[in-house]
Amino acid sequence: MTTIEQSAARVAIVTGGSGGIGSAVAHALAADGMSVLVHYSGSAERAEKVVASIQEAGGTAVAIPGDVADETAMTALFDTAEERFGGVDVVVNTAGIMLLAPLAEMDLDAFDRMHRVNVRGTFVVSQLAARRLRPGGALVNFSTSITRLQQPTYGAYAASKGAVEAMTLILARELRGRDVTVNAVAPGPTATPLFTEGKSEQLINQIAAASPLERLGTPEDIARAVTFLAGPGGRWVNGQVLFTNGGLA
Template sequence: MTRTAIVTGGSRGIGREIVTRLAADGFAVVAGYAGNEELATEAVGEVRESGGRAIAVRADVADERAVAAMFDAAEAEFGGVDVVAHAAGKMVQSTVADLDLADLDEVYRTNVRGTFAVAQQAARRLRDGGALITFSSSVVALAFPAYSPYTATKRAVEAMTMVLARELRGRDITVNTIAPGPTATDLFFEGKTQETIDRLAAQPPLERLGTPADIAAATAFLAGPDGRWINGQLLRANGGII
């Protein structure tokens, strides 16, 4: 039986690399995307060209009906769901004093409500022996100025994930969170000076930025047979920053 993975945020950045890696590992993959159909179709096309199986499904992760429909599509196309890698997210940077609470609502909707909506369907519909992987961020522990709205939502993701791991007792389903450090994606580079990029790249003892492939490798470990004894954990994939 072919195992199936749903990857949210699958059209670009870390999510797209996870789509590619899990497909290479033999998964049939559902690439969930919010709005960029062209990139999602491109990601799926690359998987198919390499001999893999994949479909793209549009879903607002904070809309529980859209998330349920994405799971429906996975089950209809591939017979079930074994792994969910919830990589979709949104970032807002602002000091607490200057924060527009409308921006807070927006990032909360995607990062917190969205994670709950995806995790709820995963808890109900993952096959026994499956895995749910959510995404936090290493900035939670670094306490960078202007990251409080983003950090607050990611701390919520960590808390929910740890509780869910215990709620699924008896199902042989692992539930873990990956907290990437600075990773070389378009979203990371956007709005940053070269000086800032160089400073962040120098922070880890390994003295470089992470790559989407680094994070996809960690995801593949938790999704695969070698990660079955890892459960209810926070994996900081950040080159040793903290």
């Protein structure tokens, strides 16, 4: 029997858990029987709605605020998980921002802000996960299919996610002997506010039609990929980037 099967009450941290994909991931992990810490950095109201929805469905969840790039705040998040639930088994880094501009026109303050969240934030949380995940645990970071699609205006964003992929693949090798998997999910166009903001309906329909499945992904599509990697079926998947995009790239 594997460690993951022996544990009766697994505990998950979802950064960015109040967002479109993050909330779907939190719901899916709770539906799998995990206690979920729903992290948020902006809207407490949205996070509490996610928690209330999970609890109404019979699950266990709490909302915890914090800056993902602040090691003190994230240490407190892991401390809370251990104090309230006994430990941490799954960490999912959905927290991220996307700021778009041609490389020649990208504002450097915007560049720095995005990399602070997407790169430093992922690094801080991954470092804590590497130190504190229990045997049988899983870390799932978030990249993007844009690293393959290479579309104009996405250069700075793709660069931040390329860094996420690099640290994810290397960390998987560094955790040899720990019985902890480390992978990344790379969504394609997904129907969330982060994706649709600033886009016309015509453009959204055009992007949806480009997929062989002729639709946008849903947050639930992405959440199912995460629960696979976090669950018993994904234990032999390690050090990989799972492109979850309906065949677009």
